[in-house]
Amino acid sequence: MAEERWPGEWMRGVLSLCVLRVVADGPTYGYAIAARLADAGLGVVKGGTLYPILTRLEAEGLVSSSWEAGDGGPGRKFFTLTPAGAPALRERAEQWHVFTERAAGLLSSPAVPS
């Protein structure tokens, strides 16, 4: 599959919500989150973009983190959805659906020749 590249401003808008959604599938760590986003067709997300998003989600209390020792490696930081994270994800995902439907509705309306 060709590498997807989406406009940066779109990614900034939706990435935090998508990361929250990936974490909702169960405890996971940075590299696996990036791989999941790439599989979903959202393109390559660099560590420099991903970790500040996770930091912000943790500061908001929507995810929590803990370190697990790796096999001889430097270990992995696992992120888990918190009880406050679940309703926040539901609410924001619903909002996002409404938003994209409205945008799609506008974009698909035939242009009126003047």
Next chain:
Amino acid sequence: MASTRKSTAQAWSDDLLLALRLRDVPGARIGEVLAEVQSHVAETGEDPRQAFGEADGYADRVAEALGVPTSGGGPGRRLVRSLSGGDLVGSAVIGLAAYLLADGLWSLGAGETALLGLPAWSAVLIALLVLGVAVTRIVTAARSGRADDAVIDPRTGADMVTFPRWAVALLVAVPLLSLAAMAVGGALTR
């Protein structure tokens, strides 16, 4: 010594550490960020600069994500602003005392008895006393500062910024050797 030759990954990590310190990010949080970088690049095999960009820019993003208020200006300005009047006075006192001590040792070496109207030995004693107090204050402050806000590795609880023994030896040996050289230099003028 092997540890003095640093890899580019280690150099990038050190730059990030300094950049986060200058942005007043808490030490424990810096440890988290450094561990995240280590873990990520070990997993992907990327170079830290490739995955995280320039250390300074990444520190900006981390500080923003944490809501740490970023004071404007470059690293130089931030460093200057973090200095207090006490630091400047302390530096001046240490400089003058070190000069007096060096001059006193030279005079003693040269066999002169008086320095600035004082007996040379008493000038040396005064300078030693002032320097001793000043150095003790700095060491005490540095130790308590490190304990308060150390960069702790979240995986092991260890301090990630160790001060190697050779650095301590260098810091102690260079001034002592310089002062000894003053006495020797004075003696050579006899």
